[in-house]
Amino acid sequence: xxxxxxxxxxxxxxxxxxxxxxxxxxxxxxxxxxxxxxxxxxxxxxxxxxxxxxxxxxxxxxxxxxxxxxxxxxxxxxxxxxxxxxxxxxxxxxxxxxxxxxxxxxxxxxxxxxxxxxxxxxxxxxxxxxxxxxxxxxxxxxxxxxxxxxxxxxxxxxxxxxxxxxxxxxxxxxxxxxxxxxxxxxxxxxxxxxxxxxxxxxxxxxxxxxxxxxxxxxxxxxxxxxxxxxxxxxxxxxxxxxxxxxxxxxxxxxxxxxxxxxxxxxxxxxxxxxxxxxxxxxxxxxxxxxxxxxxxxxxxxxxxxxxxxxxxxxxxxxxxxxxxxxxxxxxxxxxxxxxxxxxxxxxxxxxxxxxxxxxxxxxxxxxxxxxxxxxxxxxxxxxxxxxxxxxxxxxxxxxxxxxxxxxxxxxxxxxxxxxxxxxxxxxxxxxxxxxxxxxxxxxxxxxxxxxxxxxxxxxxxxxxxxxxxxxxxxxxxxxxxxxxxxxxxxxxxxxxxxxxxxxxxxxxxxxxxxxxxxxxxxxxxxxxxxxxxxxxxxxxxxxxxxxxxxxxxxxxxxxxxxxxxxxxxxxxxxxxxxxxxxxxxxxxxxxxxxxxxxxxxxxxxxxxxxxxxxxxxxxxxxxxxxxxxxxxxxxxxxxxxxxxxxxxxxxxxxxxxxxxxxxxxxxxxxxxxxxxxxxxxxxxxxxxxxxxxxxxxxxxxxxxxxxxxxxxxxxxxxxxxxxxxxxxxxxx
Numbered sequence: 001x002x003x004x005x006x007x008x009x010x011x012x013x014x015x016x017x018x019x020x021x022x023x024x025x026x027x028x029x030x031x032x033x034x035x036x037x038x039x040x041x042x043x044x045x046x047x048x049x050x051x052x053x054x055x056x057x058x059x060x061x062x063x064x065x066x067x068x069x070x071x072x073x074x075x076x077x078x079x080x081x082x083x084x085x086x087x088x089x090x091x092x093x094x095x096x097x098x099x100x101x102x103x104x105x106x107x108x109x110x111x112x113x114x115x116x117x118x119x120x121x122x123x124x125x126x127x128x129x130x131x132x133x134x135x136x137x138x139x140x141x142x143x144x145x146x147x148x149x150x151x152x153x154x155x156x157x158x159x160x161x162x163x164x165x166x167x168x169x170x171x172x173x174x175x176x177x178x179x180x181x182x183x184x185x186x187x188x189x190x191x192x193x194x195x196x197x198x199x200x201x202x203x204x205x206x207x208x209x210x211x212x213x214x215x216x217x218x219x220x221x222x223x224x225x226x227x228x229x230x231x232x233x234x235x236x237x238x239x240x241x242x243x244x245x246x247x248x249x250x251x252x253x254x255x256x257x258x259x260x261x262x263x264x265x266x267x268x269x270x271x272x273x274x275x276x277x278x279x280x281x282x283x284x285x286x287x288x289x290x291x292x293x294x295x296x297x298x299x300x301x302x303x304x305x306x307x308x309x310x311x312x313x314x315x316x317x318x319x320x321x322x323x324x325x326x327x328x329x330x331x332x333x334x335x336x337x338x339x340x341x342x343x344x345x346x347x348x349x350x351x352x353x354x355x356x357x358x359x360x361x362x363x364x365x366x367x368x369x370x371x372x373x374x375x376x377x378x379x380x381x382x383x384x385x386x387x388x389x390x391x392x393x394x395x396x397x398x399x400x401x402x403x404x405x406x407x408x409x410x411x412x413x414x415x416x417x418x419x420x421x422x423x424x425x426x427x428x429x430x431x432x433x434x435x436x437x438x439x440x441x442x443x444x445x446x447x448x449x450x451x452x453x454x455x456x457x458x459x460x461x462x463x464x465x466x467x468x469x470x471x472x473x474x475x476x477x478x479x480x481x482x483x484x485x486x487x488x489x490x491x492x493x494x495x496x497x498x499x500x501x502x503x504x505x506x507x508x509x510x511x512x513x514x515x516x517x518x519x520x521x522x523x524x525x526x527x528x529x530x531x532x533x534x535x536x537x538x539x540x541x542x543x544x545x546x547x548x549x550x551x552x553x554x555x556x557x558x559x560x561x562x563x564x565x566x567x568x569x570x571x572x573x574x575x576x577x578x579x580x581x582x583x584x585x586x587x588x589x590x591x592x593x594x595x596x597x598x599x600x601x602x603x604x605x606x607x608x609x610x611x612x613x614x615x616x617x618x619x620x621x622x623x624x625x626x627x628x629x630x631x632x633x634x635x636x637x638x639x640x641x642x643x644x645x646x647x648x649x650x651x652x653x654x655x656x657x658x659x660x661x662x663x664x665x666x667x668x669x670x671x672x673x674x675x676x677x678x679x680x681x682x683x684x685x686x687x688x689x690x691x692x693x694x695x696x697x698x699x700x701x702x703x704x705x706x707x708x709x710x711x712x713x714x715x716x717x718x719x720x721x722x723x724x725x726x727x728x729x730x731x732x
Contacts, residue, residue, distance in 0.1 A: 023045065025041075025042045035082055056076070057078075063076050077090065094114050160294045211237075213226065215265075223255060223285065226251040232251060246269065248270060248271055326575065328538070345363075349382050357438050362501040370430065394449070395436055399482050402477035433452040433502075436451075443490070445491075447486050449485070457498045458497050459524070460595055496523075498523065501570045545571055594657065596656040609640050624661075625721045635716055636670070653670050654670075662720060671711060677712060699716075
């Protein structure tokens with residue numbers, strides 16, 4: 001009897017699917033099973049495809065790839081459809097993929113196998129339904145979608161292992177999992193689930209030539225399925241005693257492959273027997289691929305975090321030894337995206353004179369190059385400061401250094417080969433903002449030089465916050481030879497100075513104005529009146545600032561630029577110590593401490609008159625009478641302008657408010673180096689000057705001129721008057 005007759009008698013046909021040519025060859029029985037005339041025929045792939053259920057046809061590619069990877073037969077259950085879309089019968093295909101390589105290097109497959117009709121069980125019988133199509137397939141697809149999403153969201157190796165342990169596979173749930181990692185010639189356990197602590201001991205470190213399933217999987221790159229203990233014992237007798245004590249019945253060992261490289265193995269162990277059908281192997285293989293990708297991503301992310309964290313920590317200095325009479329606190333928070341490195345930095349530098357310098361800066365950008373330039377610039381500033389240069393000279397030299405550093409990296413200047421578009425940003429010039437403060441811890445005198453950086457803020461002893469107006473120049477690196485004027489003021493006992501980068505101000509979509517308003521509210525927030533001074537209060541204030549603008553609560557009220565990318569944050573706090581150190585606990589004082597500020601307006605900087613007006617407004621932000629405040633600002637503007645107009649020297653403004661709220665006395669003095677006293681005049685209607693003395697007589701509660709050894713001091717005083725509440729009867 002011929003083989004074809006035997007196969008036809010058992011309703012089995014032969015087929016050959018040539019993937020390269022796109023044709024399918026059928027014998028007579030195979031053609032009959034597909035609903036075609038019972039005669040041998042060669043058809044295009046599309047003609048055969050129309051005879052299969054679309055869902056079943058889509059399974060074939062995956063099954064073929066799985067069979068090729070495991071060097072096994074490709075088995076599939078397929079539903080045959082008629083021209084009206086009705087199911088005629090169900091067949092099982094068993095074929096052997098034969099790999100063929102074309103001269104161009106492309107890999108094609110030819111499937112040679114059989115098609116056999118499957119008798120469907122009749123309703124009411126106890127015949128088992130094969131769980132290959134229908135509900136099982138839908139549950140499998142839902143499971144793979146959920147597993148893929150969960151593994152894609154895992155950000156660390158520990159999270160990936162927790163997700164893998166929680167996977168509930170459709171119809172066959174493993175109760176023991178282990179992930180092995182390959183490094184060199186050794187295999188180690190990365191993580192496991194369903195085992196007691198210490199069970200991984202014998203498998204923790206093994207050579208790849210060990211007679212163990214996971215080691216063979218890594219060596220060959222092919223999965224191993226062990227449906228029964230007998231199969232395990234027969235194939236791996238050397239390591240069977242180690243596996244027997246876990247009381248498992250079936251095992252699957254699958255390779256973890258990423259980009260063609262086997263990085264480890266995944267073991268799924270079952271207490272119940274599992275036959276590892278093609279569909280079950282397909283699920284396990286898909287999970288292994290997703291698990292390998294997730295572990296690769298997690299490993300790369302952890303390496304990047306470790307690298308960037310180490311880079312930033314190596315560049316961020318310690319604040320050094322304690323300074324008598326001073327307290328320091330600092331924080332650095334990298335941006336939330338990307339590599340989490342940037343150009344913000346701070347430093348504390350001991351100086352040869354016995355003083356110390358505080359530096360805070362921000363190199364343009366938050367990438368690897370910004371971090372590299374930041375490290376070089378920080379070292380340069382420290383070197384210039386340690387040589388004993390004054391603040392203005394330190395910044396001038398730093399600007400020249402950064403400009404030269406960036407220009408030396410320009411291929412157009414160096415004659416180097418042109419760079420690609422992706423390297424253009426790396427080669428482009430960068431600038432940096434910087435604030436340099438030299439501090440005398442004995443007297444509290446601060447000398448400030450500023451290069452395009454946000455100005456410092458000072459919290460006074462009563463909790464009032466002032467933005468200290470300081471002279472400044474261009475950011476570092478823009479113009480090599482730039483002057484940076486120096487501003488001097490005194491940090492009084494109990495006052496706290498804050499230096500920060502613009503990331504602290506503008507985080508949450510705020511601009512400079514709204515960001516400063518938010519910071520002022522944080523700094524001026526007072527503890528309860530009964531609070532006692534606490535150790536480490538400056539550290540708590542630093543944490544409060546960062547949390548308030550960078551934590552979850554910072555996005556409850558966002559600024560007008562809410563789509564702005566978040567920036568790095570650096571903040572330094574300096575407190576000149578006293579009993580309270582600026583904590584604002586007013587009840588501990590027998591009287592409210594004086595509120596005092598001082599400002600110099602140079603002849604060459606008349607634009608700083610606006611800064612003087614703003615300084616007075618900030619000093620008196622809680623003054624009870626708004627008209628008095630306007631009068632004070634007007635008189636300050638007039639007095640400082642007169643000095644710049646009628647003398648050849650600078651104007652020194654000193655403002656002080658003393659007393660309890662609602663009954664304070666404001667005294668403002670403007671000093672200059674001229675001996676000429678002001679004269680009262682009667683300006684005409686069209687006169688443009690001569691009204692300064694008249695204004696003080698009209699607006700000030702008292703005023704005067706005090707001659708001094710060199711020059712004079714013009715002063716006025718105002719006594720706070722809280723406006724009375726409107727009479728409700730007068731409104732009727």
